Amino acid sequence: MLSFTLLTTTILPSAAFALDNNSQATDAFSFIVPEFILIDYGTTKEIQVAINNYDPSKPMTLSAVSDFANTANITAVSKVDATGNATITVSGDLPGSTDISLHVAEIGLETTIHVQVKWKAPTLMGDVNGDGIIDLYDAILIHYYYRGRIFMNADERWTADVNRDNVVDLYDANLIYYYFRGKINSFPY
Ligand SMILES: [Ca+2]
Ligand SMILES: [Ca+2]
Numbered sequence: 363m364l365s366f367t368l369l370t371t372t373i374l375p376s377a378a379f380a381l382d383n384n385s386q387a388t389d390a391f392s393f394i395v396p397e398f399i400l401i402d403y404g405t406t407k408e409i410q411v412a413i414n415n416y417d418p419s420k421p422m423t424l425s426a427v428s429d430f431a432n433t434a435n436i437t438a439v440s441k442v443d444a445t446g447n448a449t450i451t452v453s454g455d456l457p458g459s460t461d462i463s464l465h466v467a468e469i470g471l472e473t474t475i476h477v478q479v480k481w482k483a484p485t486l487m488g489d490v491n492g493d494g495i496i497d498l499y500d501a502i503l504i505h506y507y508y509r510g511r512i513f514m515n516a517d518e519r520w521t522a523d524v525n526r527d528n529v530v531d532l533y534d535a536n537l538i539y540y541y542f543r544g545k546i547n548s549f550p551y
Protein backbone atom coordinates (compact mmCIF):
# COMPACT_ATOMS: atom_id res chain seq x y z
CA MET A 363 0.00 0.00 0.00
CA LEU A 364 0.97 3.61 -0.25
CA SER A 365 2.97 5.27 2.39
CA PHE A 366 2.63 9.01 2.55
CA THR A 367 5.49 11.29 3.34
CA LEU A 368 4.34 14.35 5.17
CA LEU A 369 5.73 17.59 3.89
CA THR A 370 5.54 20.70 5.98
CA THR A 371 6.15 24.01 4.33
CA THR A 372 6.56 26.82 6.78
CA ILE A 373 5.65 30.27 5.55
CA LEU A 374 6.02 33.38 7.63
CA PRO A 375 2.73 35.05 8.53
CA SER A 376 1.71 37.89 6.28
CA ALA A 377 2.11 41.45 7.51
CA ALA A 378 -1.64 41.88 7.96
CA PHE A 379 -1.86 38.89 10.23
CA ALA A 380 1.31 39.77 12.12
CA LEU A 381 -0.15 43.17 12.99
CA ASP A 382 -3.03 41.79 15.04
CA ASN A 383 -1.08 38.98 16.60
CA ASN A 384 2.19 39.63 18.37
CA SER A 385 2.96 35.98 18.87
CA GLN A 386 4.59 34.99 15.59
CA ALA A 387 5.53 31.58 16.98
CA THR A 388 1.90 30.52 17.10
CA ASP A 389 0.58 31.98 13.86
CA ALA A 390 3.18 30.60 11.47
CA PHE A 391 0.92 28.85 9.00
CA SER A 392 1.97 25.74 7.17
CA PHE A 393 0.45 23.05 5.00
CA ILE A 394 0.36 19.42 6.03
CA VAL A 395 -0.13 17.48 2.81
CA PRO A 396 1.28 14.35 1.19
CA GLU A 397 4.34 15.13 -0.90
CA PHE A 398 3.46 12.49 -3.47
CA ILE A 399 0.29 10.63 -4.38
CA LEU A 400 -0.37 7.77 -6.74
CA ILE A 401 -3.70 7.50 -8.55
CA ASP A 402 -4.87 4.55 -10.61
CA TYR A 403 -5.81 5.59 -14.13
CA GLY A 404 -9.56 6.05 -14.42
CA THR A 405 -10.14 6.52 -10.69
CA THR A 406 -10.42 9.50 -8.36
CA LYS A 407 -8.69 10.12 -5.06
CA GLU A 408 -9.32 12.53 -2.23
CA ILE A 409 -6.27 14.34 -0.88
CA GLN A 410 -6.49 15.53 2.72
CA VAL A 411 -5.04 18.98 3.30
CA ALA A 412 -4.48 20.55 6.72
CA ILE A 413 -3.42 24.10 7.53
CA ASN A 414 -1.39 24.33 10.72
CA ASN A 415 -2.33 27.09 13.16
CA TYR A 416 -5.55 27.78 11.28
CA ASP A 417 -7.72 30.41 12.93
CA PRO A 418 -11.42 29.91 12.07
CA SER A 419 -12.10 33.61 12.77
CA LYS A 420 -9.98 34.45 9.69
CA PRO A 421 -11.55 32.48 6.84
CA MET A 422 -9.16 31.22 4.21
CA THR A 423 -9.78 30.00 0.70
CA LEU A 424 -7.84 27.05 -0.63
CA SER A 425 -7.24 26.85 -4.35
CA ALA A 426 -5.62 24.03 -6.30
CA VAL A 427 -4.26 24.01 -9.84
CA SER A 428 -2.98 21.03 -11.80
CA ASP A 429 -0.08 21.70 -14.19
CA PHE A 430 -1.44 19.05 -16.57
CA ALA A 431 -5.19 18.81 -16.09
CA ASN A 432 -5.37 16.19 -18.87
CA THR A 433 -3.33 13.87 -16.63
CA ALA A 434 -4.69 14.66 -13.17
CA ASN A 435 -7.76 16.86 -13.10
CA ILE A 436 -8.98 18.58 -9.94
CA THR A 437 -12.69 17.92 -9.77
CA ALA A 438 -13.46 19.49 -6.39
CA VAL A 439 -11.87 21.60 -3.67
CA SER A 440 -13.72 21.70 -0.37
CA LYS A 441 -13.97 24.70 1.92
CA VAL A 442 -11.46 24.88 4.76
CA ASP A 443 -13.36 23.69 7.83
CA ALA A 444 -13.16 25.13 11.34
CA THR A 445 -10.19 22.95 12.22
CA GLY A 446 -8.20 23.93 9.13
CA ASN A 447 -8.85 20.78 7.13
CA ALA A 448 -9.89 20.57 3.51
CA THR A 449 -10.20 17.93 0.81
CA ILE A 450 -9.16 18.06 -2.82
CA THR A 451 -10.62 15.53 -5.24
CA VAL A 452 -8.38 14.54 -8.13
CA SER A 453 -9.19 12.27 -11.07
CA GLY A 454 -6.49 10.28 -12.86
CA ASP A 455 -7.43 10.84 -16.49
CA LEU A 456 -4.22 9.91 -18.31
CA PRO A 457 -1.17 7.93 -17.22
CA GLY A 458 1.70 10.27 -16.44
CA SER A 459 2.75 12.70 -13.79
CA THR A 460 2.05 16.30 -12.89
CA ASP A 461 2.29 18.73 -10.02
CA ILE A 462 -0.69 20.15 -8.18
CA SER A 463 -0.10 23.57 -6.68
CA LEU A 464 -2.00 24.55 -3.54
CA HIS A 465 -2.48 28.17 -2.61
CA VAL A 466 -4.14 30.10 0.19
CA ALA A 467 -4.25 33.67 -1.08
CA GLU A 468 -5.09 35.33 2.24
CA ILE A 469 -1.78 34.28 3.81
CA GLY A 470 0.38 33.66 0.75
CA LEU A 471 0.71 29.98 1.64
CA GLU A 472 1.82 27.69 -1.18
CA THR A 473 2.95 24.14 -1.66
CA THR A 474 3.12 21.48 -4.36
CA ILE A 475 1.99 17.87 -4.46
CA HIS A 476 3.49 15.56 -7.04
CA VAL A 477 0.87 13.29 -8.60
CA GLN A 478 1.51 10.19 -10.63
CA VAL A 479 -1.30 8.51 -12.53
CA LYS A 480 -0.52 4.87 -13.19
CA TRP A 481 -2.09 2.30 -15.43
CA LYS A 482 -4.29 -0.13 -13.65
CA ALA A 483 -2.66 -3.53 -13.74
CA PRO A 484 -4.05 -5.62 -16.54
CA THR A 485 -5.78 -8.74 -15.33
CA LEU A 486 -3.85 -10.94 -17.74
CA MET A 487 -1.07 -9.69 -20.02
CA GLY A 488 -1.66 -10.81 -23.59
CA ASP A 489 -5.37 -11.49 -23.09
CA VAL A 490 -6.37 -8.87 -25.63
CA ASN A 491 -10.05 -9.80 -25.81
CA GLY A 492 -10.33 -10.14 -22.03
CA ASP A 493 -11.80 -13.63 -21.91
CA GLY A 494 -9.26 -14.87 -19.33
CA ILE A 495 -7.37 -17.09 -21.77
CA ILE A 496 -4.26 -16.34 -23.83
CA ASP A 497 -4.77 -18.09 -27.14
CA LEU A 498 -4.63 -17.70 -30.90
CA TYR A 499 -7.60 -15.39 -30.96
CA ASP A 500 -5.59 -12.78 -29.02
CA ALA A 501 -2.76 -13.06 -31.56
CA ILE A 502 -5.25 -12.76 -34.41
CA LEU A 503 -6.70 -9.59 -32.91
CA ILE A 504 -3.21 -8.08 -32.90
CA HIS A 505 -2.82 -9.04 -36.58
CA TYR A 506 -6.13 -7.30 -37.31
CA TYR A 507 -5.05 -4.24 -35.37
CA TYR A 508 -1.66 -4.16 -37.11
CA ARG A 509 -3.39 -4.18 -40.48
CA GLY A 510 -5.74 -1.40 -39.42
CA ARG A 511 -8.81 -3.59 -39.51
CA ILE A 512 -9.84 -3.07 -35.87
CA PHE A 513 -9.48 -0.33 -33.29
CA MET A 514 -7.93 -0.91 -29.86
CA ASN A 515 -8.43 1.43 -26.95
CA ALA A 516 -5.55 2.35 -24.63
CA ASP A 517 -6.30 -0.50 -22.19
CA GLU A 518 -6.36 -3.05 -25.00
CA ARG A 519 -3.10 -1.74 -26.48
CA TRP A 520 -1.49 -1.94 -23.04
CA THR A 521 -2.58 -5.56 -22.67
CA ALA A 522 -1.51 -6.41 -26.24
CA ASP A 523 1.96 -4.87 -26.00
CA VAL A 524 3.43 -7.93 -24.29
CA ASN A 525 7.07 -7.00 -24.89
CA ARG A 526 6.52 -3.48 -23.51
CA ASP A 527 8.07 -1.47 -26.32
CA ASN A 528 5.01 0.81 -26.62
CA VAL A 529 4.15 -0.57 -30.05
CA VAL A 530 1.51 -3.19 -30.80
CA ASP A 531 2.83 -5.12 -33.76
CA LEU A 532 3.41 -8.59 -35.15
CA TYR A 533 6.20 -9.23 -32.65
CA ASP A 534 3.59 -9.11 -29.88
CA ALA A 535 1.34 -11.44 -31.87
CA ASN A 536 4.23 -13.87 -32.32
CA LEU A 537 5.03 -13.82 -28.60
CA ILE A 538 1.40 -14.63 -27.81
CA TYR A 539 1.54 -17.44 -30.37
CA TYR A 540 4.74 -18.81 -28.78
CA TYR A 541 3.12 -18.58 -25.36
CA PHE A 542 0.03 -20.39 -26.62
CA ARG A 543 2.24 -23.14 -28.13
CA GLY A 544 4.16 -23.49 -24.85
CA LYS A 545 7.46 -22.34 -26.37
CA ILE A 546 7.72 -19.54 -23.80
CA ASN A 547 6.11 -19.40 -20.38
CA SER A 548 6.25 -15.64 -19.76
CA PHE A 549 6.45 -12.38 -21.67
CA PRO A 550 9.61 -10.28 -21.70
CA TYR A 551 8.35 -7.22 -19.84
CA1 LIG B 1 -7.99 -14.02 -24.78
CA1 LIG C 1 5.12 -4.49 -28.54
